[in-house]
Amino acid sequence: MKLFTRLAAAGAVAAAAVALAGAPASAAQSIDVRLITFNDLHGNLEPPSGSGGKVALPGGGSVAAGGAAYLATHVKQLESQVRNSIVLSSGDNVGASPVVSALFHDEPTVDFMNQLGVKASAVGNHEFDEGYQELLRMQLGGCHPTDGCQFDKKYRGARFPILGANVTFDNGLPALLPFSVQKSGGVPVGIIGATLKDLPSVVTPEAIKGLKFGDEVPAINRTADLLDRLGVKAQVVLLHQGDEGQSGAGPDDCKVKPDGAASTIAKQVSPKVDAIFTAHSHQQYNCVINDPAGRPRPVLQGASFGRLLSVVDLKIDRRTRDVVRSQTKAHNEIVTRDVPADPAAQKLVDEAKAKSAPIANKQVGTITADLPAAGGPSGESPLGDVLADAQLEATKSNNAVVAITNPGGIRADLTYKSSPAGEGDGVVTYGEAFTVQPFANIMQTITLTGANLKNVLEQQWGQSGGTKILQVSSSLHYSYSTSAAVGSRVSDLTVEGKPVDPAASYRVSVNNFLAAGGDGFTEFTKGTGLAGGPVDLDAFLTYMAAHPGIAPPLADRITVK
16 A cells, blocks of 8 residues: 555655646746766675776776765765756666675665665666565665664665556556656656566566566656656656667767667657666666657666766756757766765765674685686686586585576676785685675576577577576586577587587576576576575585685686687
Protein backbone atom coordinates (compact mmCIF):
# COMPACT_ATOMS: atom_id res chain seq x y z
CA MET A 1 0.00 0.00 0.00
CA LYS A 2 2.89 2.35 0.71
CA LEU A 3 4.00 2.13 -2.90
CA PHE A 4 0.57 3.03 -4.27
CA THR A 5 0.38 5.88 -1.76
CA ARG A 6 3.58 7.15 -3.31
CA LEU A 7 2.18 6.73 -6.80
CA ALA A 8 -0.83 8.84 -5.82
CA ALA A 9 1.47 11.38 -4.20
CA ALA A 10 3.49 11.61 -7.41
CA GLY A 11 0.35 12.63 -9.28
CA ALA A 12 -0.39 15.26 -6.67
CA VAL A 13 3.15 16.59 -6.89
CA ALA A 14 2.87 16.78 -10.68
CA ALA A 15 -0.42 18.66 -10.48
CA ALA A 16 0.96 21.07 -7.90
CA ALA A 17 4.04 21.73 -10.00
CA VAL A 18 1.93 22.44 -13.05
CA ALA A 19 -0.29 24.81 -11.10
CA LEU A 20 2.71 26.70 -9.80
CA ALA A 21 4.20 26.84 -13.26
CA GLY A 22 0.99 28.37 -14.54
CA ALA A 23 1.53 31.54 -12.53
CA PRO A 24 2.06 34.77 -14.46
CA ALA A 25 5.43 34.90 -16.18
CA SER A 26 8.04 37.37 -15.11
CA ALA A 27 9.66 39.88 -17.42
CA ALA A 28 12.33 37.35 -18.30
CA GLN A 29 11.27 35.31 -21.30
CA SER A 30 13.32 32.20 -20.52
CA ILE A 31 15.00 30.48 -17.62
CA ASP A 32 18.19 28.44 -17.40
CA VAL A 33 17.97 25.00 -15.80
CA ARG A 34 21.00 22.78 -15.28
CA LEU A 35 20.69 18.99 -14.97
CA ILE A 36 23.60 17.26 -13.21
CA THR A 37 23.52 13.49 -13.53
CA PHE A 38 25.75 10.58 -12.56
CA ASN A 39 25.30 6.87 -13.30
CA ASP A 40 26.50 3.47 -12.12
CA LEU A 41 27.94 4.71 -8.83
CA HIS A 42 27.82 1.17 -7.39
CA GLY A 43 28.50 2.35 -3.86
CA ASN A 44 31.96 3.69 -4.69
CA LEU A 45 32.19 6.10 -1.77
CA GLU A 46 35.98 5.91 -1.60
CA PRO A 47 38.00 6.94 -4.66
CA PRO A 48 38.05 3.82 -6.84
CA SER A 49 41.42 2.25 -7.61
CA GLY A 50 42.99 0.72 -10.69
CA SER A 51 41.52 1.40 -14.11
CA GLY A 52 38.14 1.99 -12.48
CA GLY A 53 39.55 5.11 -10.86
CA LYS A 54 40.69 6.85 -14.03
CA VAL A 55 39.05 8.75 -16.87
CA ALA A 56 40.48 8.31 -20.36
CA LEU A 57 41.38 11.55 -22.12
CA PRO A 58 41.08 12.20 -25.87
CA GLY A 59 43.96 10.71 -27.81
CA GLY A 60 45.42 8.83 -24.84
CA GLY A 61 46.37 9.44 -21.24
CA SER A 62 44.09 9.51 -18.23
CA VAL A 63 43.35 11.37 -15.03
CA ALA A 64 42.48 10.04 -11.57
CA ALA A 65 38.80 10.59 -10.84
CA GLY A 66 35.97 9.66 -8.51
CA GLY A 67 35.28 9.51 -4.79
CA ALA A 68 32.14 10.70 -3.00
CA ALA A 69 33.81 13.66 -1.29
CA TYR A 70 35.16 14.97 -4.61
CA LEU A 71 31.90 14.22 -6.40
CA ALA A 72 30.04 16.35 -3.86
CA THR A 73 32.47 19.23 -4.34
CA HIS A 74 32.09 19.14 -8.13
CA VAL A 75 28.30 18.97 -7.84
CA LYS A 76 28.27 22.05 -5.61
CA GLN A 77 30.57 23.91 -7.98
CA LEU A 78 28.28 23.11 -10.91
CA GLU A 79 25.21 24.13 -8.90
CA SER A 80 26.82 27.43 -7.97
CA GLN A 81 27.14 28.35 -11.65
CA VAL A 82 23.42 27.95 -12.47
CA ARG A 83 20.85 28.92 -9.87
CA ASN A 84 18.25 26.41 -11.02
CA SER A 85 20.01 23.03 -10.88
CA ILE A 86 18.66 19.51 -10.46
CA VAL A 87 20.82 16.54 -9.41
CA LEU A 88 19.81 13.15 -10.85
CA SER A 89 21.03 9.57 -11.28
CA SER A 90 20.55 7.06 -14.08
CA GLY A 91 20.66 4.00 -11.83
CA ASP A 92 22.88 1.28 -10.39
CA ASN A 93 23.56 3.48 -7.40
CA VAL A 94 23.87 0.37 -5.25
CA GLY A 95 24.83 -3.25 -5.78
CA ALA A 96 28.21 -4.67 -6.80
CA SER A 97 29.58 -2.22 -4.25
CA PRO A 98 32.85 -2.09 -2.30
CA VAL A 99 32.71 -3.41 1.24
CA VAL A 100 32.43 0.02 2.91
CA SER A 101 28.95 0.31 1.41
CA ALA A 102 27.93 -3.30 0.77
CA LEU A 103 28.62 -4.41 4.35
CA PHE A 104 25.71 -2.16 5.37
CA HIS A 105 23.40 -3.11 2.46
CA ASP A 106 24.39 0.13 0.70
CA GLU A 107 22.69 2.36 3.24
CA PRO A 108 25.72 4.70 3.35
CA THR A 109 25.41 5.24 -0.41
CA VAL A 110 21.75 6.20 -0.16
CA ASP A 111 22.64 8.49 2.75
CA PHE A 112 25.27 10.12 0.52
CA MET A 113 22.78 10.62 -2.30
CA ASN A 114 20.33 12.21 0.14
CA GLN A 115 23.12 14.47 1.33
CA LEU A 116 23.94 15.35 -2.27
CA GLY A 117 20.35 16.43 -2.90
CA VAL A 118 19.51 13.90 -5.62
CA LYS A 119 15.95 14.57 -6.82
CA ALA A 120 15.26 11.37 -8.81
CA SER A 121 16.94 8.20 -10.03
CA ALA A 122 16.18 5.58 -12.62
CA VAL A 123 16.14 2.02 -11.35
CA GLY A 124 19.10 -0.02 -12.54
CA ASN A 125 19.47 -3.77 -12.74
CA HIS A 126 21.64 -3.83 -9.62
CA GLU A 127 18.92 -2.21 -7.55
CA PHE A 128 17.25 -5.64 -7.85
CA ASP A 129 20.28 -7.65 -6.64
CA GLU A 130 18.62 -8.40 -3.30
CA GLY A 131 15.08 -8.51 -4.70
CA TYR A 132 12.09 -6.20 -5.00
CA GLN A 133 11.35 -6.05 -1.26
CA GLU A 134 14.87 -4.86 -0.55
CA LEU A 135 14.47 -2.24 -3.29
CA LEU A 136 11.34 -1.01 -1.52
CA ARG A 137 13.28 -0.87 1.75
CA MET A 138 15.96 1.18 0.03
CA GLN A 139 13.22 3.58 -1.07
CA LEU A 140 11.01 3.69 2.02
CA GLY A 141 13.44 3.03 4.88
CA GLY A 142 13.49 0.59 7.76
CA CYS A 143 16.07 -1.85 9.08
CA HIS A 144 17.19 -4.88 7.10
CA PRO A 145 14.96 -7.88 7.97
CA THR A 146 17.93 -10.13 8.71
CA ASP A 147 20.85 -7.89 9.67
CA GLY A 148 18.94 -5.00 11.23
CA CYS A 149 20.36 -1.47 11.17
CA GLN A 150 24.14 -1.82 11.35
CA PHE A 151 25.31 1.48 9.89
CA ASP A 152 22.99 3.77 11.85
CA LYS A 153 20.33 3.30 14.49
CA LYS A 154 17.69 4.08 11.87
CA TYR A 155 17.65 3.88 8.10
CA ARG A 156 15.23 6.49 6.79
CA GLY A 157 15.26 5.57 3.09
CA ALA A 158 15.89 7.53 -0.08
CA ARG A 159 14.59 11.09 -0.17
CA PHE A 160 14.24 10.77 -3.94
CA PRO A 161 11.98 8.53 -6.05
CA ILE A 162 13.43 5.49 -7.80
CA LEU A 163 11.76 5.45 -11.21
CA GLY A 164 10.89 2.65 -13.62
CA ALA A 165 8.22 3.45 -16.20
CA ASN A 166 8.59 0.02 -17.80
CA VAL A 167 8.58 -2.03 -14.57
CA THR A 168 5.28 -3.69 -13.71
CA PHE A 169 3.92 -6.59 -11.73
CA ASP A 170 2.78 -9.67 -13.64
CA ASN A 171 -0.77 -8.28 -13.51
CA GLY A 172 0.29 -5.12 -15.34
CA LEU A 173 0.12 -2.74 -12.39
CA PRO A 174 3.09 -0.39 -11.95
CA ALA A 175 5.78 -1.68 -9.60
CA LEU A 176 7.64 1.63 -9.47
CA LEU A 177 6.88 5.29 -10.06
CA PRO A 178 7.18 6.11 -13.78
CA PHE A 179 8.13 9.78 -13.40
CA SER A 180 8.81 12.68 -11.09
CA VAL A 181 8.19 16.38 -11.66
CA GLN A 182 10.68 18.90 -10.32
CA LYS A 183 9.82 22.61 -10.26
CA SER A 184 12.87 24.65 -11.06
CA GLY A 185 12.78 28.42 -11.43
CA GLY A 186 9.00 28.41 -11.64
CA VAL A 187 8.71 25.84 -14.45
CA PRO A 188 8.11 22.08 -14.15
CA VAL A 189 10.63 19.57 -15.49
CA GLY A 190 9.42 16.02 -16.01
CA ILE A 191 11.89 13.27 -15.13
CA ILE A 192 11.07 9.89 -16.71
CA GLY A 193 12.93 6.78 -15.54
CA ALA A 194 13.27 3.49 -17.44
CA THR A 195 15.52 0.47 -17.17
CA LEU A 196 16.68 -2.01 -19.80
CA LYS A 197 14.00 -4.40 -21.04
CA ASP A 198 16.62 -7.17 -20.98
CA LEU A 199 17.07 -6.81 -17.22
CA PRO A 200 15.93 -10.41 -16.59
CA SER A 201 19.04 -11.62 -18.46
CA VAL A 202 21.41 -9.86 -16.04
CA VAL A 203 19.68 -10.61 -12.71
CA THR A 204 18.97 -13.93 -11.03
CA PRO A 205 15.37 -15.03 -11.66
CA GLU A 206 14.45 -15.21 -7.97
CA ALA A 207 15.31 -11.51 -7.48
CA ILE A 208 12.66 -10.34 -9.95
CA LYS A 209 9.99 -12.98 -9.46
CA GLY A 210 6.56 -11.50 -10.15
CA LEU A 211 7.90 -8.55 -12.16
CA LYS A 212 7.89 -7.71 -15.84
CA PHE A 213 10.16 -5.35 -17.77
CA GLY A 214 8.55 -3.86 -20.87
CA ASP A 215 10.04 -2.28 -23.97
CA GLU A 216 11.68 1.00 -23.09
CA VAL A 217 10.34 3.12 -25.95
CA PRO A 218 6.57 2.54 -25.52
CA ALA A 219 6.86 3.02 -21.75
CA ILE A 220 8.79 6.27 -22.11
CA ASN A 221 6.46 7.57 -24.81
CA ARG A 222 3.32 6.79 -22.78
CA THR A 223 4.80 8.64 -19.83
CA ALA A 224 5.87 11.57 -22.02
CA ASP A 225 2.33 11.86 -23.35
CA LEU A 226 0.90 11.83 -19.81
CA LEU A 227 3.30 14.55 -18.68
CA ASP A 228 2.43 16.61 -21.74
CA ARG A 229 -1.27 16.36 -20.90
CA LEU A 230 -0.45 17.52 -17.38
CA GLY A 231 1.22 20.59 -18.86
CA VAL A 232 4.80 19.43 -18.26
CA LYS A 233 6.52 20.33 -21.52
CA ALA A 234 10.21 20.16 -20.49
CA GLN A 235 11.07 16.46 -20.19
CA VAL A 236 14.19 14.36 -19.78
CA VAL A 237 14.78 10.63 -19.55
CA LEU A 238 16.99 8.72 -17.14
CA LEU A 239 17.62 5.52 -19.11
CA HIS A 240 19.44 2.60 -17.55
CA GLN A 241 20.71 1.29 -20.85
CA GLY A 242 23.77 2.33 -22.80
CA ASP A 243 25.94 2.07 -25.87
CA GLU A 244 29.34 0.45 -26.10
CA GLY A 245 32.22 2.87 -26.54
CA GLN A 246 35.23 2.78 -28.80
CA SER A 247 38.89 3.16 -27.88
CA GLY A 248 40.51 6.57 -27.78
CA ALA A 249 37.35 8.40 -26.77
CA GLY A 250 37.42 11.33 -24.38
CA PRO A 251 34.54 12.27 -22.05
CA ASP A 252 32.88 14.53 -24.64
CA ASP A 253 33.50 12.46 -27.74
CA CYS A 254 30.71 10.55 -29.44
CA LYS A 255 32.69 7.43 -30.24
CA VAL A 256 30.19 4.63 -29.82
CA LYS A 257 29.66 1.44 -31.74
CA PRO A 258 26.95 1.71 -34.41
CA ASP A 259 23.36 0.73 -33.65
CA GLY A 260 23.90 0.54 -29.91
CA ALA A 261 21.05 -0.19 -27.53
CA ALA A 262 20.77 3.37 -26.20
CA SER A 263 21.14 5.04 -29.61
CA THR A 264 18.44 2.80 -31.04
CA ILE A 265 16.08 3.77 -28.22
CA ALA A 266 16.99 7.47 -28.51
CA LYS A 267 16.05 7.53 -32.20
CA GLN A 268 12.54 6.30 -31.35
CA VAL A 269 11.73 8.13 -28.12
CA SER A 270 9.03 10.82 -28.39
CA PRO A 271 10.08 14.31 -29.55
CA LYS A 272 8.50 15.54 -26.32
CA VAL A 273 11.67 14.35 -24.54
CA ASP A 274 14.46 16.95 -24.62
CA ALA A 275 17.50 15.01 -23.32
CA ILE A 276 18.42 11.42 -22.54
CA PHE A 277 20.90 10.40 -19.84
CA THR A 278 22.07 6.81 -20.31
CA ALA A 279 23.85 4.26 -18.11
CA HIS A 280 24.59 0.53 -17.67
CA SER A 281 27.47 0.16 -20.14
CA HIS A 282 29.92 2.22 -18.00
CA GLN A 283 31.03 4.19 -21.05
CA GLN A 284 31.75 7.88 -21.56
CA TYR A 285 30.19 9.69 -24.49
CA ASN A 286 28.39 12.89 -25.37
CA CYS A 287 26.30 12.48 -28.51
CA VAL A 288 23.62 14.39 -30.35
CA ILE A 289 20.92 12.18 -31.89
CA ASN A 290 17.90 13.44 -33.81
CA ASP A 291 14.49 12.62 -32.38
CA PRO A 292 11.72 11.19 -34.66
CA ALA A 293 10.80 14.74 -35.66
CA GLY A 294 14.34 15.39 -36.86
CA ARG A 295 15.33 17.72 -34.00
CA PRO A 296 18.68 17.15 -32.30
CA ARG A 297 18.89 16.33 -28.60
CA PRO A 298 21.74 15.22 -26.30
CA VAL A 299 22.31 11.56 -25.42
CA LEU A 300 25.17 11.08 -22.99
CA GLN A 301 26.69 8.86 -20.32
CA GLY A 302 29.24 9.52 -17.59
CA ALA A 303 31.35 6.34 -17.30
CA SER A 304 30.79 4.84 -13.80
CA PHE A 305 31.84 4.91 -10.13
CA GLY A 306 31.28 8.66 -9.85
CA ARG A 307 34.14 9.56 -12.19
CA LEU A 308 32.08 11.84 -14.44
CA LEU A 309 29.07 14.10 -14.09
CA SER A 310 26.86 14.45 -17.17
CA VAL A 311 25.68 18.05 -17.39
CA VAL A 312 22.89 19.34 -19.63
CA ASP A 313 22.01 23.03 -19.64
CA LEU A 314 18.47 23.74 -20.78
CA LYS A 315 16.91 27.06 -21.69
CA ILE A 316 13.17 26.89 -21.01
CA ASP A 317 10.70 29.37 -22.45
CA ARG A 318 8.56 30.67 -19.57
CA ARG A 319 5.49 31.12 -21.77
CA THR A 320 5.46 27.70 -23.44
CA ARG A 321 7.23 25.98 -20.53
CA ASP A 322 9.13 24.00 -23.17
CA VAL A 323 12.83 23.66 -23.87
CA VAL A 324 14.39 25.86 -26.52
CA ARG A 325 16.16 22.88 -28.05
CA SER A 326 18.55 24.91 -30.21
CA GLN A 327 20.14 26.41 -27.09
CA THR A 328 20.74 23.16 -25.20
CA LYS A 329 24.33 22.52 -24.18
CA ALA A 330 25.80 19.29 -22.80
CA HIS A 331 29.15 18.12 -21.45
CA ASN A 332 30.72 15.50 -19.20
CA GLU A 333 32.53 16.98 -16.20
CA ILE A 334 35.50 15.00 -14.85
CA VAL A 335 35.30 14.46 -11.08
CA THR A 336 38.94 15.28 -10.50
CA ARG A 337 40.61 14.84 -7.13
CA ASP A 338 42.43 18.17 -7.21
CA VAL A 339 39.53 19.94 -5.46
CA PRO A 340 38.90 20.14 -1.71
CA ALA A 341 37.01 17.16 -0.33
CA ASP A 342 33.48 18.07 0.71
CA PRO A 343 33.49 17.96 4.55
CA ALA A 344 30.04 16.40 5.02
CA ALA A 345 30.61 13.73 2.40
CA GLN A 346 34.09 12.98 3.76
CA LYS A 347 32.66 12.59 7.26
CA LEU A 348 30.15 10.03 5.98
CA VAL A 349 32.84 8.12 4.06
CA ASP A 350 35.15 8.12 7.08
CA GLU A 351 32.34 6.74 9.24
CA ALA A 352 31.68 3.93 6.77
CA LYS A 353 35.39 3.13 6.57
CA ALA A 354 35.79 3.09 10.35
CA LYS A 355 32.80 0.82 10.91
CA SER A 356 33.85 -1.60 8.19
CA ALA A 357 37.60 -1.52 8.94
CA PRO A 358 37.81 -4.57 11.25
CA ILE A 359 36.58 -6.74 8.39
CA ALA A 360 37.73 -4.78 5.35
CA ASN A 361 41.40 -4.40 6.39
CA LYS A 362 42.07 -8.05 7.18
CA GLN A 363 44.82 -9.52 4.99
CA VAL A 364 43.60 -12.47 2.91
CA GLY A 365 46.42 -13.00 0.41
CA THR A 366 49.29 -11.56 -1.61
CA ILE A 367 50.03 -10.92 -5.28
CA THR A 368 53.28 -10.22 -7.10
CA ALA A 369 51.89 -7.75 -9.65
CA ASP A 370 48.67 -6.09 -10.76
CA LEU A 371 45.86 -8.45 -11.75
CA PRO A 372 43.71 -6.41 -14.15
CA ALA A 373 40.06 -7.27 -14.67
CA ALA A 374 40.08 -6.06 -18.28
CA GLY A 375 40.78 -8.60 -20.97
CA GLY A 376 43.68 -8.51 -23.39
CA PRO A 377 43.41 -8.85 -27.19
CA SER A 378 41.63 -12.21 -26.91
CA GLY A 379 39.42 -11.10 -24.03
CA GLU A 380 41.32 -13.24 -21.53
CA SER A 381 41.83 -11.39 -18.26
CA PRO A 382 44.63 -12.04 -15.71
CA LEU A 383 42.20 -11.65 -12.82
CA GLY A 384 39.58 -13.69 -14.66
CA ASP A 385 42.11 -16.51 -15.02
CA VAL A 386 42.82 -16.50 -11.29
CA LEU A 387 39.14 -16.42 -10.33
CA ALA A 388 38.28 -19.30 -12.65
CA ASP A 389 41.18 -21.33 -11.28
CA ALA A 390 39.97 -20.61 -7.75
CA GLN A 391 36.46 -21.75 -8.63
CA LEU A 392 37.74 -24.96 -10.20
CA GLU A 393 39.86 -25.75 -7.16
CA ALA A 394 36.90 -25.07 -4.84
CA THR A 395 34.64 -27.50 -6.74
CA LYS A 396 37.01 -30.42 -7.39
CA SER A 397 34.94 -32.41 -4.91
CA ASN A 398 32.07 -32.16 -7.42
CA ASN A 399 34.37 -33.80 -10.01
CA ALA A 400 34.64 -30.50 -11.88
CA VAL A 401 37.17 -30.42 -14.71
CA VAL A 402 36.43 -26.87 -15.93
CA ALA A 403 35.33 -23.62 -14.30
CA ILE A 404 33.89 -20.67 -16.21
CA THR A 405 32.98 -17.24 -14.87
CA ASN A 406 31.28 -14.20 -16.38
CA PRO A 407 33.28 -11.00 -16.96
CA GLY A 408 30.48 -8.84 -15.52
CA GLY A 409 30.97 -10.53 -12.16
CA ILE A 410 34.53 -9.16 -11.91
CA ARG A 411 34.05 -5.64 -10.61
CA ALA A 412 37.56 -4.23 -10.07
CA ASP A 413 41.28 -4.78 -10.56
CA LEU A 414 43.54 -6.20 -7.88
CA THR A 415 46.42 -3.75 -7.70
CA TYR A 416 49.91 -4.24 -6.30
CA LYS A 417 49.84 -1.25 -4.00
CA SER A 418 52.92 0.64 -2.84
CA SER A 419 53.84 1.34 0.75
CA PRO A 420 54.52 4.92 1.95
CA ALA A 421 58.18 4.25 1.29
CA GLY A 422 57.38 3.50 -2.32
CA GLU A 423 57.86 -0.25 -2.09
CA GLY A 424 55.20 -2.65 -3.33
CA ASP A 425 53.62 -4.77 -0.62
CA GLY A 426 51.32 -6.96 -2.70
CA VAL A 427 48.91 -7.40 0.21
CA VAL A 428 45.28 -8.17 -0.69
CA THR A 429 42.71 -7.25 1.96
CA TYR A 430 39.23 -8.68 2.45
CA GLY A 431 37.80 -5.35 1.31
CA GLU A 432 39.75 -5.50 -1.95
CA ALA A 433 38.75 -9.11 -2.59
CA PHE A 434 35.12 -8.29 -1.82
CA THR A 435 35.20 -5.39 -4.28
CA VAL A 436 36.34 -7.82 -6.97
CA GLN A 437 33.53 -10.35 -6.26
CA PRO A 438 30.70 -8.63 -4.35
CA PHE A 439 27.65 -10.60 -5.51
CA ALA A 440 27.82 -13.61 -3.18
CA ASN A 441 26.98 -15.89 -6.11
CA ILE A 442 26.91 -19.59 -5.27
CA MET A 443 29.11 -21.99 -7.21
CA GLN A 444 27.29 -24.82 -8.97
CA THR A 445 28.72 -27.76 -10.90
CA ILE A 446 26.72 -29.16 -13.81
CA THR A 447 27.25 -31.80 -16.46
CA LEU A 448 27.48 -30.54 -20.04
CA THR A 449 28.18 -32.48 -23.19
CA GLY A 450 31.13 -31.42 -25.30
CA ALA A 451 28.60 -30.00 -27.78
CA ASN A 452 26.97 -27.97 -24.99
CA LEU A 453 30.37 -26.66 -23.92
CA LYS A 454 31.21 -25.49 -27.43
CA ASN A 455 27.76 -23.89 -27.78
CA VAL A 456 28.33 -21.97 -24.52
CA LEU A 457 31.50 -20.49 -25.98
CA GLU A 458 29.75 -19.68 -29.27
CA GLN A 459 27.19 -17.65 -27.30
CA GLN A 460 29.91 -15.12 -26.44
CA TRP A 461 29.06 -13.34 -29.70
CA GLY A 462 25.89 -12.13 -31.34
CA GLN A 463 24.09 -11.07 -28.17
CA SER A 464 22.11 -7.86 -27.77
CA GLY A 465 24.48 -6.72 -25.02
CA GLY A 466 27.56 -7.11 -27.22
CA THR A 467 30.43 -9.57 -27.01
CA LYS A 468 31.03 -11.13 -23.60
CA ILE A 469 34.20 -13.20 -23.31
CA LEU A 470 33.88 -15.74 -20.50
CA GLN A 471 36.85 -16.31 -18.23
CA VAL A 472 38.00 -19.92 -18.07
CA SER A 473 40.16 -22.13 -15.87
CA SER A 474 43.60 -23.32 -16.99
CA SER A 475 42.11 -26.72 -17.89
CA LEU A 476 40.23 -25.24 -20.87
CA HIS A 477 41.84 -23.94 -24.07
CA TYR A 478 40.36 -22.86 -27.38
CA SER A 479 40.78 -20.54 -30.36
CA TYR A 480 38.28 -18.34 -32.13
CA SER A 481 38.01 -16.35 -35.33
CA THR A 482 35.93 -13.17 -35.47
CA SER A 483 35.82 -13.44 -39.27
CA ALA A 484 33.84 -16.68 -39.05
CA ALA A 485 30.06 -16.71 -38.84
CA VAL A 486 28.44 -16.31 -35.42
CA GLY A 487 27.86 -19.83 -34.10
CA SER A 488 30.94 -21.21 -35.85
CA ARG A 489 33.79 -19.20 -34.38
CA VAL A 490 35.28 -21.59 -31.81
CA SER A 491 37.86 -24.24 -32.72
CA ASP A 492 40.70 -26.27 -31.17
CA LEU A 493 38.67 -26.79 -27.99
CA THR A 494 40.46 -28.89 -25.38
CA VAL A 495 39.90 -29.90 -21.76
CA GLU A 496 42.91 -31.03 -19.76
CA GLY A 497 44.92 -31.14 -22.98
CA LYS A 498 42.56 -33.47 -24.86
CA PRO A 499 40.23 -32.49 -27.73
CA VAL A 500 36.65 -32.12 -26.57
CA ASP A 501 34.36 -34.94 -27.67
CA PRO A 502 30.92 -33.49 -28.58
CA ALA A 503 29.19 -36.60 -27.17
CA ALA A 504 31.23 -36.90 -23.97
CA SER A 505 30.20 -35.49 -20.58
CA TYR A 506 32.17 -32.83 -18.69
CA ARG A 507 31.59 -31.49 -15.18
CA VAL A 508 31.65 -27.69 -15.41
CA SER A 509 31.54 -25.23 -12.49
CA VAL A 510 29.80 -21.88 -12.90
CA ASN A 511 28.06 -19.45 -10.55
CA ASN A 512 24.29 -19.64 -10.05
CA PHE A 513 23.80 -16.56 -12.28
CA LEU A 514 25.34 -18.31 -15.28
CA ALA A 515 23.72 -21.63 -14.43
CA ALA A 516 20.33 -19.89 -14.78
CA GLY A 517 21.30 -18.61 -18.26
CA GLY A 518 22.45 -15.17 -17.16
CA ASP A 519 24.03 -12.75 -19.64
CA GLY A 520 22.36 -14.66 -22.45
CA PHE A 521 24.30 -17.89 -21.91
CA THR A 522 21.20 -20.04 -22.16
CA GLU A 523 23.16 -23.17 -23.08
CA PHE A 524 24.12 -23.54 -19.40
CA THR A 525 20.47 -24.24 -18.56
CA LYS A 526 20.83 -27.58 -20.39
CA GLY A 527 23.22 -28.76 -17.69
CA THR A 528 22.27 -31.76 -15.55
CA GLY A 529 23.37 -33.27 -12.24
CA LEU A 530 23.65 -29.95 -10.42
CA ALA A 531 25.79 -29.98 -7.27
CA GLY A 532 26.22 -26.97 -5.02
CA GLY A 533 29.48 -25.36 -3.99
CA PRO A 534 30.79 -22.42 -1.96
CA VAL A 535 30.07 -18.73 -2.47
CA ASP A 536 32.36 -17.41 -5.21
CA LEU A 537 34.07 -14.96 -2.85
CA ASP A 538 34.80 -17.76 -0.37
CA ALA A 539 36.33 -19.80 -3.18
CA PHE A 540 38.57 -16.85 -4.02
CA LEU A 541 39.57 -16.28 -0.39
CA THR A 542 40.43 -19.95 0.11
CA TYR A 543 42.49 -19.96 -3.08
CA MET A 544 44.48 -16.89 -2.06
CA ALA A 545 45.20 -18.35 1.36
CA ALA A 546 46.48 -21.55 -0.24
CA HIS A 547 48.53 -19.76 -2.92
CA PRO A 548 50.46 -16.79 -1.52
CA GLY A 549 52.23 -14.57 -4.02
CA ILE A 550 49.84 -15.07 -6.94
CA ALA A 551 51.38 -13.92 -10.23
CA PRO A 552 49.51 -12.96 -13.41
CA PRO A 553 48.97 -16.22 -15.33
CA LEU A 554 50.27 -16.66 -18.86
CA ALA A 555 47.51 -15.53 -21.23
CA ASP A 556 47.33 -18.71 -23.33
CA ARG A 557 43.87 -20.10 -22.64
CA ILE A 558 42.08 -18.15 -25.35
CA THR A 559 43.74 -17.38 -28.67
CA VAL A 560 42.56 -15.47 -31.72
CA LYS A 561 43.15 -16.86 -35.17
